[in-house]
Amino acid sequence: MDTGTLLSYIAVMAAVTYLIRMLPLVLFKRKITNRTVRSFLYYVPYAVLGAMTFPAILSSTSSLWSAVAGLAVAVALAFFKKGLLTVALSSCAAVFLCEWLMRIPF
Numbered sequence: 851m852d853t854g855t856l857l858s859y860i861a862v863m864a865a866v867t868y869l870i871r872m873l874p875l876v877l878f879k880r881k882i883t884n885r886t887v888r889s890f891l892y893y894v895p896y897a898v899l900g901a902m903t904f905p906a907i908l909s910s911t912s913s914l915w916s917a918v919a920g921l922a923v924a925v926a927l928a929f930f931k932k933g934l935l936t937v938a939l940s941s942c943a944a945v946f947l948c949e950w951l952m953r954i955p956f
Contacts, residue, residue: 916948
C-alpha cells in the first residue's frame with residue numbers, strides 16, 4: 851500500500867468519525883423528550899460494547915471450552931453483583947485452570 855492510499859484511508863476514517871460525533875449536535879438543538887428514543891440512545895453503548903466484546907471472549911483463548919468456562923464464571927459472579935476486579939480475576943483464573951487441566955494427560 852502506498853502512502854497516498856494510506857493517507858486517503860485515514861482522511862476518510864477521520865471524516866466519518868467527525869461526522870458521527872458532529873451531526874447529533876447540529877441536528878438536535880433541543881433536548882430529546884421522546885421516551886422511546888431516549889431509552890434507545892441510553893442502551894446503544896451497552897449493546898455495541900456487548901457485540902464487540904462477546905466474539906472476542908470466545909476467540910481469545912486456545913480452546914473454546916476454556917473461553918466458555920471463563921465466560922460462565924464472569925456471568926455468574928456478575929449476576930451476584932460482585933465487583934469488576936473480582937469478576938475479571940476470577941474469570942482469568944477459571945480460564946487458566948481450564949487450560950492447565952486440558953494439558954494434563956489422563
